[in-house]
Amino acid sequence: MAKPMSKKSAERVVVVGAGVFGAWTAHHLQQLGHRVTLVDAHGPAHSRASSGGESRLTRAAYGKDAIYTRMARDSLPQWKALSAVSGLPILHQCGILFFFPTEEPYVQDSIAAHKTFGLPTEVLDQAEMAKRFPMIDFDGIRVGLYEPGFGALMARRSVQTLVERFVKAGGTYAKGAALPPGDRTSGELDAVHLANGERLAADRFVFALGPWLPKVFPNVIGPRILATRQEVFYFAIPPGDRRFLPSAMPGWADFNGGDIFYGFPDLEGRGAKIAHDQHGVEVDPDTQDRRPTAAALAEIVEFRDRRFPALRGAQVIGSEVCQYENSSNGDFLIDFHPGLENVLLVGGGSGHGFKHGPEVGRYSARRLMGSAKAEPRFSLATKGETHHREVH
């Protein structure tokens, strides 16, 4: 049960977790006029956070899951607005190309949703893709969806810029590790206690803890959110080769019969990034080994050599080991704690959450303050303990 709608114009709110979800929620609460304190144990978009990578794709293709098409569309202008006031780009509007070996239902459903939402998505055949994107070998590919308005978000930079602006606008940011609020079954939380002994009192609270949600709420969340190991690699571009610049190459995903690989052009000289979207082994975000494995690299190199012939033999110039924080089917969690009516739990980004940060934040802020309706797909009740990913 949620705490009744706010009657005061300005309430005190503590948001725990300064990843993309917590930072945008803090921003939107501030826009609504509330006094917001944002706390993080390690810092906004730090290296072990799910938001701490270099780049994230933003796209609106979601097959039948049009709820995320709408959220991606509505998040885009907010990303652009942040990019416009940041010293360095936050959105590289390089376009997004998803390509498929068959014209599967995901393609048809995405086209239908994009028509409904007025998105200028193009459907391309193999010959057209080969002409426009000569850096990719489209062997075995039948159809592509090209979204010209979307592209790549600079992940760490965007969250850090947002938090910096939140503080400049009067918000409070503090480094601090929140202790679990315990197993209360009714009533309200009056304060968050930090590991250093500080007490942060407020009227309402948000816990946007990404892969740490099950650690802080073991009984409420437990196996409903599962952290899996994900490795990404960056490859050197041949000297002077302009085909991999973001002005020529889109962000992309190869649906590969359901075994999806994805990647980015050479953003800001960091190299071509390639990753496998398949869930890795279950990990603990505090203790997982952050060194890349030879097995993951071999898999990526095999894929790279097939799809990007110009990168055969290219040197590995970077890698990241991160984690997805998966809900049972890939839907987000944005719901009240079942025992604490002034505590909202936000997470379950499930490998696709970053792009939606602005709309997750806008919805979470309104839901916390009692002015947004519950969305069944984001409810705790719909989060199972058996994992079977459905949202891509």
Ligand SMILES: Cc1cc2nc3c(=O)[nH]c(=O)nc-3n(C[C@H](O)[C@H](O)[C@H](O)COP(=O)(O)OP(=O)(O)OC[C@H]3O[C@@H](n4cnc5c(N)ncnc54)[C@H](O)[C@@H]3O)c2cc1C
């Ligand atoms: C390799 C990889 C590729 C991805 N690619 C894409 C993509 O292309 N497009 C896309 O849209 N999404 C993508 N995602 C998903 C997206 O990045 C995540 O869903 C999103 O960043 C999750 O953000 P979050 O704020 O929920 O979690 P986090 O960023 O992990 O933030 C949670 C924060 O809570 C803090 N915290 C935890 N416990 C405590 C505590 N007790 N006290 C205080 N602070 C605490 C942590 O320090 C952390 O900063 C990808 C994810 C990964 C890992």
